[in-house]
Amino acid sequence: MNILLTSDYHLDETRRFKDYQKSLIAIEEYSKKEKIDYYINGGDVFHGRHNPTPLELKVFSTHIANIVAKRKIIIVGNHETINENLSFLDWAKRITKLEIIPFFLETINKRRIYIAHRAIKEAEVGSYQIRLKELSYIDIQKKTKADIIILGHIHKAQLINQKNPLVVVLGSIERVSFSERNEYKMFWILNIDNFGKIKIKKINLFSRPMKDIIYNIDTKELLVNGEKRMKLNFLEIKNAILKVKVMGKKEDLKKINYDKFILKFKEAYKLNLIFEHTNIELKNNMSGIKVMNDIDILRTYCIKNKISKDIEKLCKQIIK
Secondary structure: OEEEEEOOOOEOOOOOHHHHHHHHHHHHHHHHHOOOOEEEEOOOOEOOOOOOOHHHHHHHHHHHHHOOOOEEEEEOOOOOEOOOOOEOOHHHHHHHOOEEEOOEEEEEOOEEEEEEEOOOOOOEEHHHOEEOOOOOHHHHHHHHOOOEEEEEOOOOOEEEEOOOOEEEEOOOOOOOOHHHOOOOEEEEEEEEOOOOOEEEEEEEEOOOOEEEEEEEOOOOEEEEOOEEEOOOOOOOOOOOEEEEEEEEOHHHHHOOOHHHHHHOOOOOOEEEEEEEEOOOOOOOOHHHOOOOOHHHHHHHHHHHOOOOHHHHHHHHHHHO
16 A cells, blocks of 8 residues: 655745646656555645635646546645635535545554644754644554654654654655755655555655855855855855855945856856845943843843743744
């Protein structure tokens, strides 16, 4: 029994739509070459809480029609939910014979499988390795008696536990934001033979590179996606989405030939360029202004607005 597992398409025609289409086609082609019994999508087909556009609906319905599988199932994600009874996927039941369900809980070849669109506290979120205050997969297993727990919603694909139970977070098929810049994107194949033996494998997808580049003229320090570098390899930025911050004294930044500097990144897919002065200082006694660091500002805000300690702790992790 082969189950193709994928999740978090986040289709949005205003956001690199062709990149997402390439991943959809790769999933379709795999389903045509291999025998797939179940296609199960972990939710968040569309991006944002809005009515899907005609183009988004067409691309998605074509994708589902092209998938070759005996059963095709989609879990309703938070981006599809309108209320307890309605979702943006309801139309698909009639047109494509999809099964649209809030969660999947069935026994296949002696193995009880639970699939849902939800987070667990063991999952890492983004490149910052933040963990959410959610239920443990152990609590989910106690409630569902599942041997296999498969989850959508978190964009970072990860194998949380290998057995008793097998726990997999599917991840998204594309890098949605810069917090995912260091992540690999994929879909998964779960095989359960007639004796209940389980095998899980991942199929990597092409995902457009994202590079967060920071260069400090004063210190000559170069960071690429948080990693210290001696120099920038311009081959790796070809067709990549770039966020480039150049830091330095105001007089040094003024000396930069902007047009010539931009040419260094001409092979990039998209460029967001920021210049930041490093020699603008505020004195403690200037106009009665007290200079505070980010943590002090956060603490003051939390006290003033009666924010819980848990939220304050999570925000500190994000800042760090």
